[in-house]
Structure formats: structure tokens, C-alpha cells
Amino acid sequence: MVKKLLITFLIVFFFIPLPEVNALGNSSESGQFIAQFGNEFTISPNPATTKLNINLKSIQPNTHLTIIDVLGKKVLSKEISELETTIDVSRWNAGVYLVRISNDKETQTKRFVKQ
Incomplete structure (x- = not known):
């Protein structure tokens, strides 16, 4: 039962695209994306097997990286001060993870x- 529920959740979570939402709750899909997040970032490769590259367009003071697994467990948490960060994920369990970049004012999650 739990396995079926988890599989259903992962399928829905993985195949239904999330709109980009800024810290004010404005969605880019609705055309109301007002404030640009200073720490907009990209992740690659996705899916990842051994390493995950995180690239920020700009760096703000007190920028923090948090990675959370699908069950809500915090896997990694650290302050970052560079535009490019590489995370070794080779020993992590296969699954879906959330990468959250935040500073004192805003948060963005991907x-x-x-694998």
C-alpha cells in the first residue's frame, strides 16, 4: 500500500511540471512574475548519477543551499559563496530531491x- 502510494506520488510529482514561482508567490506562467530572484539558478545534469552542478546567475550575501529528499529529510545544508557549486551525489539513494537556494529575502526551489 505504501509502495503504491509512493510510486503514484513520484509519477505525479515527476510528470506534472511546476510553474516557476518567486518569493512573492507570483507565477511566471500567469504572466505576473514581478520580482526577479537574484539567485536564479540552474542544475545539471538532471537526472544525475555521480555529481550535481549548481550554477547561480549572481551571488547574494547569506546565500544558502539546502537539498531535501522526497520524504522531507534534509540531505545537505550549507552556505554558498560561489557562482558554481558541485555536489557529490554518488552515494545518495535514487529518487527525487528538491534543491533550494535562499538568501535573506527570497527562496527558489527546483x-x-x-539515478
Whole structure:
């Protein structure tokens, strides 16, 4: 039962695209994306097997990286001060993870798949 529920959740979570939402709750899909997040970032490769590259367009003071697994467990948390960060994910369990970049004012979250 739990396995079926988890599989259903992962299928829905993985195949239904999330709109980009800024810290004010404005969605880019609705055309109301007002404030640009200073720490907009990209992740690659996705899916990842051994390493995950995180690239920020700009760096703000007190920028923090948090990675959370699909069950809500915090896998990694650290302050970052560089535009490019590489995370070794080779020993992580396969699954879906959320990558959250935040500073004192804003937060942006993206997901990646570990194979």
C-alpha cells in the first residue's frame, strides 16, 4: 500500500511540471512574475548519477543551499559563496530531491532526479 502510494506520488510529482514561482508567490506562467530572484539558478545534469552542478546567475550575501529528499529529510545544508557549486551525489539513494537556494529575502526551489 505504501509502495503504491509512493510510486503514484513520484509519477505525479515527476510528470506534472511546476510553474516557476518567486518569493512573492507570483507565477511566471500567469504572466505576473514581478520580482526577479537574484539567485536564479540552474542544475545539471538532471537526472544525475555521480555529481550535481549548481550554477547561480549572481551571488547574494547569506546565500544558502539546502537539498531535501522526497520524504522531507534534509540531505545537505550549507552556505554558498560561489557562482558554481558541485555536489557529490554518488552515494545518495535514487529518487527525487528538491534543491533550494535562499538568501535573506527570497527562496527558489527546483527538483532533480538521482539515478
